[in-house]
Amino acid sequence: xxxxxxxxxxxxxxxxxxxxxxxxxxxxxxxxxxxxxxxxxxxxxxxxxxxxxxxxxxxxxxxxxxxxxxxxxxxxxxxxxxxxxxxxxxxxxxxxxxxxxxxxxxxxxxxxxxxxxxxxxxxxxxxxxxxxxxxxxxxxxxxxxxxxxxxxxxxxxxxxxxxxxxxxxxxxxxxxxxxxxxxxxxxxxxxxxxxxxxxxxxxxxxxxxxxxxxxxxxxxxxxxxxxxxxxxxxxxxxxxxxxxxxxxxxxxxxxxxxxxxxxxxxxxxxxxxxxxxxxxxxxxxxxxxxxxxxxxxxxxxxxxxxxxxxxxxxxxxxxxxxxxxxxxxxxxxxxxxxxxxxxxxxxxxxxxxxxxxxxxxxxxxxxxxxxxxxxxxxxxxxxxxxxxxxxxxxxxxxxxxxxxxxxxxxxx
Amino acid sequence: xxxxxxxxxxxxxxxxxxxxxxxxxxxxxxxxxxxxxxxxxxxxxxxxxxxxxxxxxxxxxxxxxxxxxxxxxxxxxxxxxxxxxxxxxxxxxxxxxxxxxxxxxxxxxxxxxxxxxxxxxxxxxxxxxxxxxxxxxxxxxxxxxxxxxxxxxxxxxxxxxxxxxxxxxxxxxxxxxxxxxxxxxxxxxxxxxxxxxxxxxxxxxxxxxxxxxxxxxxxxxxxxxxxxxxxxxxxxxxxxxxxxxxxxxxxxxxxxxxxxxxxxxxxxxxxxxxxxxxxxxxxxxxxxxxxxxxxxxxxxxxxxxxxx
Numbered sequence: 001x002x003x004x005x006x007x008x009x010x011x012x013x014x015x016x017x018x019x020x021x022x023x024x025x026x027x028x029x030x031x032x033x034x035x036x037x038x039x040x041x042x043x044x045x046x047x048x049x050x051x052x053x054x055x056x057x058x059x060x061x062x063x064x065x066x067x068x069x070x071x072x073x074x075x076x077x078x079x080x081x082x083x084x085x086x087x088x089x090x091x092x093x094x095x096x097x098x099x100x101x102x103x104x105x106x107x108x109x110x111x112x113x114x115x116x117x118x119x120x121x122x123x124x125x126x127x128x129x130x131x132x133x134x135x136x137x138x139x140x141x142x143x144x145x146x147x148x149x150x151x152x153x154x155x156x157x158x159x160x161x162x163x164x165x166x167x168x169x170x171x172x173x174x175x176x177x178x179x180x181x182x183x184x185x186x187x188x189x190x191x192x193x194x195x196x197x198x199x200x201x202x203x204x205x206x207x208x209x210x211x212x213x214x215x216x217x218x219x220x221x222x223x224x225x226x227x228x229x230x231x232x233x234x235x236x237x238x239x240x241x242x243x244x245x246x247x248x249x250x251x252x253x254x255x256x257x258x259x260x261x262x263x264x265x266x267x268x269x270x271x272x273x274x275x276x277x278x279x280x281x282x283x284x285x286x287x288x289x290x291x292x293x294x295x296x297x298x299x300x301x302x303x304x305x306x307x308x309x310x311x312x313x314x315x316x317x318x319x320x321x322x323x324x325x326x327x328x329x330x331x332x333x334x335x336x337x338x339x340x341x342x343x344x345x346x347x348x349x350x351x352x353x354x355x356x357x358x359x360x361x362x363x364x365x366x367x368x369x370x371x372x373x374x375x376x377x378x379x380x381x382x383x384x385x386x387x388x389x390x391x392x393x394x395x396x397x398x399x400x401x402x403x404x405x406x407x408x409x410x411x412x
Numbered sequence: 413x414x415x416x417x418x419x420x421x422x423x424x425x426x427x428x429x430x431x432x433x434x435x436x437x438x439x440x441x442x443x444x445x446x447x448x449x450x451x452x453x454x455x456x457x458x459x460x461x462x463x464x465x466x467x468x469x470x471x472x473x474x475x476x477x478x479x480x481x482x483x484x485x486x487x488x489x490x491x492x493x494x495x496x497x498x499x500x501x502x503x504x505x506x507x508x509x510x511x512x513x514x515x516x517x518x519x520x521x522x523x524x525x526x527x528x529x530x531x532x533x534x535x536x537x538x539x540x541x542x543x544x545x546x547x548x549x550x551x552x553x554x555x556x557x558x559x560x561x562x563x564x565x566x567x568x569x570x571x572x573x574x575x576x577x578x579x580x581x582x583x584x585x586x587x588x589x590x591x592x593x594x595x596x597x598x599x600x601x602x603x604x605x606x607x608x609x610x611x612x613x614x615x616x617x618x619x620x621x622x623x624x625x626x627x628x629x630x631x632x633x634x635x636x637x638x639x640x641x642x643x644x645x646x647x648x649x650x651x652x653x654x655x656x657x658x659x660x661x662x663x664x665x666x667x668x669x670x671x672x673x674x675x676x677x678x679x680x681x682x683x684x685x686x687x688x689x690x691x692x693x694x695x696x697x698x699x700x701x702x703x704x705x706x707x708x709x710x711x712x713x714x715x716x717x718x719x720x
Contacts, residue, residue: 003511006507006510006511007511010507010510013503014496014498014499014503017499017503018498215496215497219494219495219496219497220492220493220494221493221494221495221496223460223463223465223488223490223492223493224488224489224490224493224495224508224552224555224556225508225511226463226465227463227465227483227486227487227488227490228483228484228508228511228512229483229511395465
C-alpha cells in the first residue's frame with residue numbers, strides 16, 4: 001500500500017505538471033459552459049414577446065366573452081373575427097407565423113370540440129393559453145343545455161380543443177396531454193446527473209490509465225520501476241492515481257457548472273443533490289470506474305502503442321461506451337426488459353442503472369442490490385485478471401500481445 | 413568477503429527452449445563480478461530471475477541479508493531501459509529514490525553531485541525527452557546508484573556509450589566497489605570487463621563455461637600464443653614442441669601453446685629455417701576466449717583438456 005500510494009502520488013503530480021492535462025482540465029467545463037450559454041446569447045433578440053394573431057370564426061355569438069377572457073388573462077393575443085371556413089384555414093395559414101384560427105360552431109356545443117388551426121411557427125405557450133377559453137365555452141354550453149341529466153353529463157365532460165398544426169405538407173394533429181405528477185423529476189435527475197458526471201470523467205481518466213500503462217512500455221522504464229516494487233503495486237498505484245485525477249476533473253467541472261445551473265435555472269440543486277441516494281449513485285460510479293480502469297490498465301500493458309492496436313484491443317477500448325446502446329430502450333421504458341438486461345451486464349450496469357434511477361420514482365431495490373453484487377464481483381474478478389495480464393505484459397517489449405497470449409497469461 | 417547474493421542451480425526455459433541450465437555463482441561485497449557471454453547466452457534472463465522479474469523453473473536465488481528480494485538495497489540498470497519522457501530529470505530521480513524509501517533531501521543532494529560528476533550540471537530541470545541518448549543513460553545510471561545500494565546489478569551498462577562516458581562509468585563502479593558495494597555486471601565488451609572485473613562468469617547457451625577470479629582465469633585459460641608472419645609450412649610449425657593447435661591464414665600462422673610453456677625457452681628452440689617477418693607472443697585475451705566460445709571453435713576446451 002505504501003508503494004501504491006507513492007505511484008499514485010507520482011502519477012497525479014506528473015499529470016498536474018503536464019500542460020496538456022491542465023488545459024484539458026479547464027477546457028472540458030469551458031466548452032460545456034460555452035455551449036450551454038450559446039442559445040441564450042443568440043436568443044436575446046427573440047426575447048421580445050411575439051403577438052399571436054388569433055382569428056375566431058364565431059357562429060355562436062360568443063366572441064365578446066372570449067375577448068373578455070383574453071383580456072382578463074392578459075394573453076399576448078391579437079384577436080379578430082373571421083368568416084373563413086375550416087377548409088380555407090389551411091390555405092390562409094400557409095406561410096404565416098404565429099397565427100391561429102379557432103372555429104367556434106355547433107360542434108363546440110354538441111361534441112365539445114373546437115377545431116384550432118395554427119401556423120407551423122407558434123408561441124410555445126399558445127397550447128396552454130388556449131385552454132383558458134374553455135371557461136366561457138362551458139358557460140355557454142350549460143346555458144344552452146338546460147338541466148337534464150344527460151346534458152349535465154355532457155357539461156361535465158368538458159371541452160376538448162382539437163388543435164391542428166398546419167404544416168406546408170401535412171396537417172398533423174397535436175394532442176394536448178396533461179397530467180404531471182406532483183414530484184419534481186429533477187429531484188431524481190440531479191443526483192444521477194452528478195454521478196453520471198463522475199462516471200464519465202473517471203472513465204475518461206480511465207483512458208489515461210491505459211495511456212499511462214502503455215507509455216510505461218514505450219519508455220522502457222517498467223523494469224527500472226519494477227526493481228523497486230511489485231507489478232501489483234504499480235498497477236494499483238496507477239488506478240488510484242488516475243481515480244484522484246478524475247475526481248479533480250469532476251471538482252473543476254462542478255465549480256463551473258453548479259453556479260451556472262443555480263443562476264440559470266430554478267432547480268434547488270444543492271437541496272436535491274445532498275441526499276442519501278447520492279451515495280448509492282456515486283458508489284455505482286466508483287465501481288464502474290474500477291472495472292474499466294482495471295481493464296484498461298491491463299490492456300495498456302499488452303500494447304506499446306495505441307496506433308498498433310489490433311481489433312481485439314480496439315473493441316475492448318469501446319466497452320465503456322456500451323451503455324449508450326441502452327439509452328434509447330431505457331428512456332423508452334426504464335423498467336423494461338432491455339433496461340433490466342443492461343442493469344445486469346457488468347460493463348453497462350453503472351450507466352444503465354444511473355439512467356433508470358434518474359427516471360424511476362420507486363427504486364427497484366432488489367435489482368439495485370443484484371446489480372451492485374454483479375458489479376462488485378466482476379470488478380474484483382477483472383482486477384485479478386488485470387493483475388495477471390499486467391505482470392507479464394508490462395515486460396514484453398517490441399510487440400503487442402495477441403488475445404491467445406493474453407489468455408495464456410490469465411491461465412498461468 | 414561477505415557473500416551478498418548466491419545463485420544456485422538456476423534453470424529457466426521458455427516454451428521448449430532451455431535458456432539457462434543449472435548455473436551457480438555468487439556475488440560478494442566489494443567486488444565486481446562480471447557475467448559474460450555472447451548475445452542470447454542467457455545473461456539478461458539470469459539477471460531478471462535475480463530481480464524477481466521472472467521466476468526460475470529450478471534452483472534458488474539467495475540474498476544473504478534478507479529472505480525476500482531486498483528491493484531497497486538493490487540498484488538495477490536493466491538492459492531494456494528508458495525513462496518517462498515528459499518529466500524533469502530531477503523529478504524522475506527523486507521519484508525513483510522515493511520508491512527505494514531513500515530520504516528525499518539526501519537524494520536531492522546526491523543527485524546534484526552526481527549530475528555534476530557526470531557532466532550534466534544544470535540539467536536537473538531539463539525534460540528527459542530533451543536529453544541525448546548518452547545523457548539519458550547517465551541519468552539512468554545515477555538513478556540506479558542514488559540510493560546507495562548494497563548490491564548493484566548492471567545489465568550491459570556500457571552499451572551505446574562513448575569512450576569518455578565508458579571511462580566515467582568504469583571509474584564510478586570501481587569506486588563503489590572499493591566502498592563495499594557488490595556489483596554484478598553483464599557485458600560483452602571484453603576489454604572493459606577485463607580491466608575492472610574481479611571475478612567473472614562466462615556463459616554460453618545458458619551453461620557455465622568459465623567461472624573464477626579474473627587473474628586465475630587468465631592464468632588458467634589464457635595460454636600463450638605465438639603469431640608468426642612468414643611463409644612456412646603448416647606441418648613444420650605443427651611439429652614444434654608444445655604446440656597444441658595451428659591456425660594458418662595465408663602467411664600468418666597462429667600457434668596455440670601448451671599452458672606450461674616457458675616463452676623464453678620455447679623461443680630459443682625455434683628452428684633456424686623458419687621464415688619470420690614478424691613474431692609476437694602474448695597470452696590469449698579474454699576477447700579471444702569469448703569469440704572462441706561464441707563461434708564454437710572449442711579452442712578453450714582443448715586448452716582446458718590439456719590443462720586438466
